[in-house]
Amino acid sequence: MALRTCLALSDHRSLESNSSSPIAAPRVPTQNHGPRARVSAFPHEGDRFLLPALRLSKREANLSILAVLLNGCGPSASAATLRQEVELERYTDSKEGFTLLKPSSWVKVDKAGATVLFEEPTKGSNNVGVVVSPVRLASLGEFGSPQFVVDKLIQAEKRKESTKDAEVIGVAERSGQGGLQVYEFEYKLDSTRGGMKRIFSAAFVTSKKLYLLNIAHSDKPESPLDTQTRVMLEEVLHSFDAAPGT
Incomplete structure (x- = not known):
């Protein structure tokens, strides 16, 4: 994993115990995952409408609102639809001390270097993986800021022979269990492998x-990441945290 390379990690530990429980209705990704600090929000292609400053009559305003509702473009309707279609379940590794949501249909596979790895059954290159390694740091902040870490991450990606290009999309910081400092990154990767x-x-x-x-x-380009899948992946991202009681 790329971030593991830039932080110069040591040997991983194997997974010895875990638990999984279903979640019927996962939350919308931007809710209920702790306050954020120094956040540079992830830009979502095509999920914002830039509206001109127009003076609308009451009748025109009502017609505009009606048109939006009839076309199914209202944000509440979209969120409700996504909640129904996205199916996630909670995975907790009580021994290693972490928890996250994962797509319920993705299967667990063994892979050297990964504490746990889940793959999409029909396409293994779509996956969610976790690595846990011992370090001398007491907190992530001792290593550097989120921007510093993502810069090192991209540098490590670009040094790989298989990498054609890597571009940062977003950097964020949030609070996890008990005020835990959590960094989040999003980037595009173009490589000869995948x-x-x-x-x-x-x-x-x-x-x-x-x-x-x-x-x-x-x-x-011929099959870009769709909105529903992006929402699901962001929910997984925001759910990653230390397990309660660790």
Whole structure:
């Protein structure tokens, strides 16, 4: 995993115990995942409408609102639809001390270097993986700011022979369990292995362990990442945290 490279991690630990429980209605990604500080929000292609400053009559305003509702473009309707279609379940590794949501249909596979890895059944290059490694740091902030870390991450990606290009899309910081410092990154990766991909990563340090989440999904020009899938992946990203009681 790329972030593991830039932070010079040591050997991983194997997964020995875990639990999984279903979640019937996952939350919308931008809600209920702790306050953020120094956040540079992820830009979402095509999910904002830039409206001109127009003076509308009451009748025109009512007609405009009606048109939006009839066309199914209202934000509440979209959110409700996504909540119904996205199916996630909670995965907790009580031994290693982390928790996250994962797509319920994705299967767990064994892979060297990963504490846990889930792959989409029909396309293994779409996956969610976690690596847990011992470190000397007491917090992620001791290593550097989110921007500093993502710069190192991109440098490490570009040094790989298979990498054709890597571009940062977003950087953020949020609070996790008990005020835990969590960094989040999003970037585009074009490589000779798998083509264009969208990568979402998150990292935190607790109990002298570095926890790294890496989410990879195909994002090719002929089949770009759709809104529903993006919402699901962001929900997984924001759910990554230390397990309660650790």
